[in-house]
Amino acid sequence: MSPRTKEQNEEIRLLRVKQIMQAAAEVYLEQGITMEMRDVATRANLGYGTVYHYYKNKHALLDDLLWQAFHDARQTTEEAFGAPQPPGQQLRRYGTVLLRQWFHDRSVYILYKMIWENFQQVPGGRFQKLYDQFQIELYHPLVSAIRQLGAQEPEKRANLLLGSMIGCAGLWIHHGHEEPDTGDIADSLVRSIETKGC
Template sequence: MCPRTKEQNELIRIKRREQILDVAARSYFRTGGSFDIRDVAREAGLGYGTVYHYYPNRHLLIEDVLDSGFERCEQVSAEWVDISGSSPDDRQLLMYCKALLRLWQSDARAYLVYKMAAEHYAGLPEKERHHAKIRFMERLYVPLQLIARCEDDSVDHMLAVLVGCCGLYYYAGNSGLDIDRIARLAIQAITKEYEHDHIKEQA
C-alpha cells in the first residue's frame, strides 16, 4: 500500500477540521454551548485524541466555528450589497432574507453567528465577545441596513423573525424551513415598523 501524499494528508486534515466544526456548531445548539471536546469527538465519530489534536479546548473550537461562520455570512452579504447597488428595493430585501435562510439551513456555523449576535455573544470571553460584536456590526449589520434602507433598529425586528424561526429548525428538530413564508414575515417586521412610525409622525 502506497503511503499518502502530502496533498492527500492535507485534504484529510481539511475534511476532518470541517467535520469537527460542523458538529461543534450543532452541539452548541443542543447543549447551549456547554459541550466539551469529548462530546464533539463522539458525535463526529472521531477519537478524542484526534479532535484534541486540532482543538485542545472548547474555546478555541468555538472561536474557529464562529470565524468560519462569519466568513460565509460575509461572503453572502458582500454579494448582495453588490447586487442591490445604489437602489435596493423590497424585492431584493426579500430575496436576501431567503438567501440568509438557505445559508443558515445548510450551515449551522453561519446561523450560529446571528444566533449569538442576538444574545450579544454572551457565551464568549470578554475580548472575543467585543471583537465578535464589532465584526458583526461592521460586516453584517450595517450592510443589511443598506440593503433594507433602514438607519434605525427596525432591522433588529427583521432579524429577530429570521433567527427565531430558523431556531425552530435547529432546536425543535423541525424537518425543514418554510423559507418563503418566513422571509415574508421578516419583511413585514420592517414594513409594520415603518407604517407605525409614519402614523405617529402624522398624528
C-alpha cells in the same frame, strides 16, 4: 502502499476540520458553552485524541467555528446586497438566502444567535473583534438596504428583522422540523418593514 501526498494530507485535514466543526455546532445547540470536547468527538465519530489534535480546547474550536461562520455569512451578505436590485428585492433575497444558510450550516445560525445575545455565554469580551467585524460587514449592509427602502429607524427595523429570523429559525432548528419555506418567511418579514417601516 505509498505514503500520502501533501495534497492528500491537506484534503484529509480539511475534511476532519469540517467534520469536527459540524459536530461542534450540533453539540453547541444542545449544550451551549458547557459542551465538552468528548461530546464533539462522539458526535463526529472521531477519537477524542483526533479532535484534540486539531483543537487544544473547546474555546479554540469555538473561535474557529465562529470565524468560519462569519466568512460564510459575509459571502451571503455580499451576494444578497451586491446585485443591482430594488432594496425590497434585496432584502427578500437576503432573508431567504440567510435563512437557508442557517438551516444547512448551523454554525452561521450560532454566530447570529450569539451576536444577538451579546455573547452572554462567553466570558470576558473574547469576541469583541468578531462583534466589530459583524457590525461593519454584516449588519451595516442590512441597515443600508432598509434605509434605501425609506423606512424610519432603519437600525430598529434591522434588529426586528434579524431577531424575528433568529427566533423563527430557532423553532425549526431546535425542534428538528424540516426546512420551512424560507422565501415565504422572508417575504412576510420584509413586507412588514415595507408597510409599517415608513
